[in-house]
Every structure is written in C-alpha cells, then in structure tokens.
Amino acid sequence: MFTKLKSSKLVQRILWTLLIMFIYMLGRSIPVTTVAMDTGVLAVMKTQTLLNNMAVVTGGQLSEITLFSLGIGPWMTGMIIWRFFTVFGMFKNLTTSQLNRNRMILTFLIALIQAFGLTAGATFTAVDIFGMTSPVLARILTMIFMITGSYVLVWLGNMNSVKGLGGMMIIIIVNMILSFFNNLGQYFSDNSFTGVELLVQIAIFATCLILLMMVTVVTYRAEYRIPVRRLGVSNHLTKDTYLPIRVMPAGGMPFMYGMTLMMLPPIIFSSLLSFFPENQILTYLSLNTGLSTLPGVLIYAVILYFLAIGFAYYNYDSYDIAKNMRNTGDYIEHVKPGKPTQKFIQAKINIFAQIGAVFVILMGAGPLFFIVGQSGKTSIALLISNVFIVISLMLTIIEQVNTLLNWRRYKNLL
Template identity: 25%
Template sequence: MLRAFRDAFRIPDLQRKIVFTLLLLAVYRLGNTIPTPGVNTANLAQSANNSLLGLIGMISGGNLSQFSIFALGVLPYITASIVIQLLTTTIPALEKLSKEGEEGRKKINQYTRYSAIALGAVQATVFSVFVSSNTANIAVGWTPGLFTLLVMIMTQVAGIAFTMWIGERITEVGIGNGISLIITAGIIARYPAEIAATATLFRDGNTSVLSLIAFAAIIIVAIVGIVYVYQAERRVPVQYARARGGAPEGGAARNYSGQATYLPIKLNQAGVIPVIFASAMLILPTLIQQATATRAPAVSAFVQQYLAQGGVWYTALEVVLIVGFTFLYNSVQFDPKRISEQLREAGGFIPGVRPGSATASFLGTISVRISLWGAIFLALLVIVPQLVQRWTGVTTFVFSGTGLLIIVGVALETLKQLEAQLTVRRYDGFISKGRIRGRL
C-alpha cells in the first residue's frame, strides 16, 4: 500500500492534490499559533493539562494551551456528526434523506454543519467562561467582562467555521478525508516537542536506555496491533438465488446463475467514538470536584480520592463506559433485522440459515460477539499506555492509544483513497490508449 504514495507523485493531478492538501494543513497549523484576543497564554498553559481540556488538547494538537483561534478545531463537527449519524437511524425523516442518494447526503451534511456551529457556540461559551473566570488568564490591556467574553466566543465560532471549510476543501479538492486529516495533523504536531522532551529526559539520566527501548517497542507493537484489528472483519457468506430474466425478441428466456458474495462485519465497527464518549462523560467528576470544592468539601474529597484521573476506580469506570458505548453504538449502526430484510428483498440468503428472523438472530449473535472483542480492544488501548508509562517512567511522550488509533486509521483510509484514484487514472489511460489505437 505504501507504493500508492510513490506512484501518486508521478501523476501531475495527484501531485497538485497532495500539495493543495499540505498547504491547507499548513494554514490550519499557522492558525493554531495565533492566540485568541484577550487571553494571557503564558498563564493558561499551566492549566492546559487539566482533564477537562485533555481530550480537546490531544485532538487539536495542544493549541488549547494558548487558546488559539482554532482551539476547539473540529471537535464540534465531530460531535455533531456522531449525533446526526445516530439520529439518522432513529428519525424516519433523516433515514429517508440518507437513502435519497447524493442530494440526501448533501442535506444531511448541511444539517451537520448547522449543528456543528450551534454546538460550537455552546462549547465556545463554556470554555471562554472557563478561561475568563481566572483573571490571571486575561491579557494585559484587557478587562474581565462581557466584551472580552464576547470577543473570545465570536473568535472561537469563526475558527470552527473556518476549520470546517478547510476540511471540506481538502475532501473535495484535495486527497480526501479532510476532517480526519486535520485531527491527525493536530495529534502529530505534538510529537516533535514530546520527542525532544524525552531525549532531554534520557540525557539528564532520568531514564535508562532499556526503558526507552521497551517504550519504543511497545509503541511499534501497538501500531501493528491497531493495523491488524482495524482491517480485521468477519465475512458472512451470502448466496443470491438463481434469477430468470425476461425473454428478448425472438429468443428464449435467459437463466442467470446465483452469485456468491459475503457480508463484511468489522471487528472494530465503532472506531474511536466510544473512547471519545467515555472521555466526555468522565469530565463530569472533574466538574463536580471543582464545583463542590468550597460548598461541599466532603463530596469534593470523595471525587478526588476515588475518581481522580489515572486512579484505579477512574480507569475501571472508563473501561465500563467504553464497553457500554461500544455495544450502544454498534447496536444503532448495525441493525440485523434491517439487513435480513434487505437480503430477503434482494433474493439473498446465508447458507444454512433460514431467511427472516433466523437470519436476524444469526447476524445479531455475530455482532454481539464482535462488539465484545472490539470493546476489549478499545479498553486495552486506554489501559496499556497508562501502565507502560508507569512501568518505563517515560511521561514526557504522550503515548495515547486513542491518538495512535486515529493516526493509523486515517493513514489506512488515505492510502485506500490514493490507490482508488490511481486505479481510476490507470483505467482511464488504458481506455484512452485503446481509443487512439482504434482510430489509427
């Protein structure tokens, strides 16, 4: 698959797409260096590792530490996409739109953009209030108040809209996967500084060579495992019955033999969505602890003792939420009853399984088993990095299973798109040569 990158640079059209994509990603990274007006970035950086800001900081490439104009990045769009995707399977009007082809998808994308802007305005308000609540976070020359708060909110909403525009341009004009590439660029942007900090840790004698080698080896094993699980799928065989076609003029009816194919069910159907949902839910203990610090010290102390980030109970709750959200998301996205009805309408059946309710039950059992293994995989991606950092003592490099899953998944999808575009161009070139030879 890596040959796709090499072959892509040999085709001028794909070269332009790659360069255009890189330029837009550079614009996005440039915007991450511009702080929001009225923010004291030096003081804000000290609180950027708060669990309330950790998930956004990872996705946005750490630009939340200076509350840049792209601080929220594509997070509102991701959340809106997930919500619209879930609502599509439950609201008949949206489900009807999703089946109307390209026009229906355009309408759903439009609803997603509007929802992202509305949700982004709410998130921008929450984080702007959070930042401005500490007067030390207000820059010199600015005064805490409504005007400063409105400037922060409007800047963030404009940044969200511009980030979505960049993602759409990459998808339409560039190499595709615009929003995913922006997220990946944000995660990778943190690696150079973290690698330099890790090298400093080794140079100062605070860690051993063996620990660094073990740390690097575990990262490589994790990447290999992610690639394997990401591409793993259960292929359920499907057989289509023999069909009898209509008789042409002056001829007999034609018999078409049955076609054998398969129904692919991915091992990790939900991707990183359960991890994102679980991380969002685990923000609540931090908010409760901060809200009850003065009014209810006993509640605050309980949350800090048992639900502190990195603790045993915190990790156990995170695993439970990941497993629960994995089953919930897969049950919404993969409907065995609907798939069995579609198979029966198309004249297809699973060998050895009766059509109808028996097929739905068979597919439901497979989906539950696969969801269990997918949930275990996601839980390990969350737990293992924490254990590795404690064992090796390398805390300067943020070894995030979620980040690796996003990077590997986006890389594989981008490679597939490049291969598809290369295949189309080779086919077009073959057809063009055939036409020229025919004319000669």
C-alpha cells in the same frame, strides 16, 4: 508528465490536503492577543484532569490559548449527542438544512461551554472598545476568537472531505503526530541519559512502537467472513464472495470520541466553580473526573464500552444488510432471506461488538488503571490508544488512495 500530474485526481487531493494541513498548523500557533502571553492556562486543571492530553484527539491545544485551541472537539461532542437524539427518533421530520442548522447550534453551545471553562483561569490584557475597558469584555472577545477558530476548523475539515484526503480526521492526525514528537522531546529533555542509556531507551521505545503498530494493523483489518451465494449464478468466482464483519466493528472511533466526552465534565465543573467556589461537591468532581484518578478511569471505561457498542451497530446495520442482500439476490447458505438473515447477521454483529468493546477497554482504559494517581505518566498510558487512532486513520486514508488509483485504471472503460 506535468500535464498528467496536474490532471491527476490523487495529486489534486494531496495538494488540497497539504494546504489545509498548513493552514491548521499556522492557526494553532497564532495566539489570541486578548490573553496575556505568559498566562499559565489550565496550570492547575491540566495536572488534575490532564485535559491537554485528551485534547490531542480533537485537534485542540490547551497548554496555551490560540486560534485553534478548541480544535474540532465541540463538533465531535455535538455529533455524539446528536446521534443519541436520533436513536430515540427525535428530529426525524426535519429537513437536511434544518438538521445541519440544529447540529451547528448544538456545536456552538458546546464550544461556548468549553471556551468559558478554559478561560476561567486566564489573565487578560486590557482591551479598549469605544472607551470601555473591562476584563469581562476581554474574556468575551477571547471566547469569540476560540469559537470562531473551532468553526473554521470544521469548515476546513469539510473542505478536505470534498477536495482532499482523510476528511475531518486529517486535523486529528496532524495534531497527534505533532503532540507525539513534542512529548517525546520533552521526555528526553526532562531526563538525563548517557550515550548508552539513550540508545537503549530509543531501541526499547522503537521496538514497542513497532509491535504496537503491528498489533493495531492486524486487529484493525481482521475480519470475520460470512460466505455468500448469489441466486442464479454458479461459477468459480462465487466461492470468493463473502460478507465481511470486522473483529473491531467500531474501529478507532471509541477512543477519539471517548476522550472528547471526558473533556466536557471537568470543563463544566470548572466553569461552575467560578460561580460557586466554595461548593465541595463541585470541587470533588473537578478533581476526580480526570484520567489520573480511579473514578475518572472507571467512567472512561464505561464510556469506551458504550461507544464501542454504539459505533459497531452504527457501522453494521443488520436490517440494511439483509435488505440489500434480498434485493441483489444474495443469500447465506442454510439461512432463509429476509428476517432470518437479519437475525443471523445481527447475532454475528452482537458477538464481535462485544469482542471489540472488550479490546477497546483493554487498550484504552487498561493501562490507565496501572498509573492511577500518577498524572505525569498518563500521556504514556494514552500512547497505546493514540497509536491505534493514528494507524486506523492512516489506514482509512490508504484505502481512499487505493480507491482513487483503482478508479484511474478503469476510467477509460467508462
């Protein structure tokens, strides 16, 4: 049995994932020693823009500066910006190595901006290097540690993609689960309940959580099936052949990348305020681009909509689908192969992209409209989208595990 477990691909991947999870949990608890331990990092910014709640979906931790405070946020933001470039055909003639190098440079620039903004209100310890002692030097070292930690996380995520389960997203899952239990414990510690009240609160919370999980699973797996026929094949098995299009084509990606993008403007405005502290426009923007303000929620809703549409078209390319169907001899009844098939599939994708975008806005931005001006309740409003993110990512891992199990069943035939 030990030999079988040792040679199992699934067991090996699970062990690698557990190791990477342990390294991440260890790194997020290692403080950067150039920052005073009692520093209230983002004490003001956190109440205004609630960056700490949004950083949960990037694996970051902004309540204090640690080795992994930035998380994989710079990488996620860089991927969104890079995809925007590729839509317009930019950098299409670059080699794979050049593309990777340019993406890493873009990630570095974003990490530099975030590290600079997050260290704006920190108190630094004295650092003596070659007889030089300066707060500026300590801040530079702090930023180097934070940027390095972000790159280490990207490397760990890529390593998990090759050898583990869940890829880069395992970092987000771990951070969101840890944050969930921290917020839950903080809620019950801040409010005094009697024994009966505590049981009622737990029962209500558990019921709502179970219902939310059920809705998430149903909506994530719901799909529209287009019957497909195969040229020259006529038997009872062809009746079950179909082209699936998910009701939510973008999945949970808009929530994760939407919060990642919402983190960048407040940090940029905070960084600019350190140079122009009297600028009224920057002050207004820094105070009104968070998820507890009406302008911030509206911006977030718009970002969610465009991300939902963009990821839907990214996940379902009608041209590639129609081309593959033509090459394999598949066709849709009463629809000619080629361009007509592409238009037919694109029309279906357009419909479900809009349905998915509306659903994403209702789940992500809808609850935030009811708590505008109440920054203390934003974490509760974000719980809906956070649950959807965790469940959708977990379902992806389950699908990956099922694939490995199915591969093990058929490997003797290969």
